[in-house]
Amino acid sequence: MYKQLLNAILFIYSAGVGFKLSAQEVLKIGSNPYTINTNAVLDIESNTKGFLPPRMTKAQRNAIASPPSGLQIWCTDCNGSTQPSSGQLYIYIGSGWAPFETNIFPIVKTGKRSDEINKPVRNSSTSATITGILLEINGAIPIETGIVYRPITNNDFATLPILEEVNGIATTPNYKLASTSPVTKEGGTISIKISSIGKTPYYFRTYAKSYLGIGYGNPIVFNIADPSFSGLSVSSDTALEPTFNGILNVNAGTLSGAVTEYGYYSGTTASPTTNKVVLSTPALLTDLDTKLNVENFTANPTVTLTVPNFNTASTDQQYFRFYVVANGQTIYSADISFKPTANAVTGGAAIATLVSIIKSPGVITIGDEVTQYFTATFKVTKTGSYSAFYVISTSGATKGLILSDIIAGKWTTIGTNTLTFPLTGNPTSSLEGNSFIVSRLSLSFDTGPIKLGQPKTGDAICDDLHETKIVDIVSISGKTWMDRNLGASRAAISAADYYAYGCLYQWGRGNDDHASIKHTDAYNATAYNGFTSTQSNEDTPKHSNFIVSSVDWRTPKNDNLWQNSSGTNNPCPTGYRVPTSKEFQNEITLYNVTDSNSAYNSKHKFVLGGTRTWDNATVYDQGNFGSYWTSTVYESGAYRHYYDTQNKYVGAPARSWGWSIRCIKN
The missing domain is CATH 2.60.40.1200 (Immunoglobulin-like)
Structure with missing residues (x-):
């Protein structure tokens, strides 16, 4: 041993490196051999060179048999790279190899909600399973693994769950659940089921604790509570x-x-x-x-x-x-x-207020003669003659029943008066479970006609007895528009609000009931009236049927039916008209309408009212498709603007299609 050391010293000396060896076997190597740190066995000093430890791969490092504590090597691929310049310095600490770095704790990863595997799982409204992976031990085998979590209250998304550094316990509002047995192998899964959890969102993260410290996984926000x-x-x-x-x-x-x-x-x-x-x-x-x-x-x-x-x-x-x-x-x-108050009946001279409509009790049996009544109560403020047209709607079959009629009479006293609308006939099919309501009601007094609003069932009726409520909105263009489609009972509360769909008009026709639609839900509807293939040679057909044709419901065509508010068949309320294509396009541009979502999010709240076809008068595409007529004609067609859930379009198809109308003020 002495001879080997002497040879090493002679070699160093011959290389021009000074040395000093004391009686206590203190070795100094470097550029200044005459000063030495007496507390060191080996003192190396240089201003131009460094210490180079043995270099090897991770596999070669792990192949060292029984390494002593304190053994140091440079691991060329321990950081995941195969390039020597990207390695790490490691020291054996008795239980394993530890890197010389700031983080000497185990490295773990918490599964995110977007991950394909190891993502958190909602077991119920009170239970969840959180999963993570032990990526690297970092030289110290974990003695505990699990999850630490805390509720997120008052929108505090900045404070993360953490354990006490010294003893690893969780203090409120932090909580932890430890694995039954700690995960000790790299790549091992940390999976914890929480059986009881509160109604707020939580921060979760996995952890691994060794005697060197605690390593945390990435935090995730996870919620299992119901909305x-x-x-x-x-x-x-x-x-x-x-x-x-x-x-x-x-x-x-x-x-x-x-x-x-x-x-x-x-x-x-x-x-x-x-x-x-x-x-x-x-x-x-x-x-x-x-x-x-x-x-x-x-x-x-x-x-x-x-x-x-x-x-x-x-x-x-x-x-x-x-x-x-x-x-x-x-x-x-x-x-x-909510208890509603009375709704005033207006139009002509207001002489009555509708208070309620109540169906009389009774059982409708197949084959028996039916005589039941719906009683409407009015508060009369002016006497006079009346004529009432009504329609009773049912949720099911109506065979054998008379559901509409006209009754007439005269109110002679001021105050509370009633009208009764009979439901009569001999039903020929089961009506069990059906509901009946008065869905259409209009009154005409000797002082002039009085119209009620649209039905309260989601149906849209566009005839001379019903009117659309006028509520103005002012666009950023400065133009004033109605806030709802013609025939709609309210402004839309969603793009698929069927109470806001309204009627489906053929271009150029007026309020002759051909456009009336029964909307049963956001995606289903039927027409109130049938259809005919006989074109009309008059501007105002003497019926309420939808006229099917590949070009136009009228022959020959008339381009002036919807031109301006004085157009022959202007369907809009007095003072309003069907917009031109340029006016409609201007709104589309100003509100950056690109699809049904942006159409609804505009101030106009355009809806997906669907269509009625030119060939067989089918009503379809409610909830998927919105289309609006304009007054602008093009050859045998007319311009309309339409959109679906992905795009917007403009075209000039046949005038026999049935589409929505949104009126603009003169």
């Missing part, structure tokens, strides 16, 4: 047309796709499950999923719910509640109750 509702309110905009408001709260970290539908129910009993209206559309659900499908949140996503001008059928106590379908379950808001 909730807040901000419930009702305001009476008009007598029988309140506005309901609410907020749908969807916690951050909810899995995208969890919410599949939302809307509302209404009725005259508490906790209603009737009169369902779906507010969500594919575009709105996609927008919500976009908000949920992120990793970094700053707030919980919300959806503002507004149902304006809600139509009530009577002055009975009304109940209303929102709902949402999430994770396959239906969640309801609390009830919003």
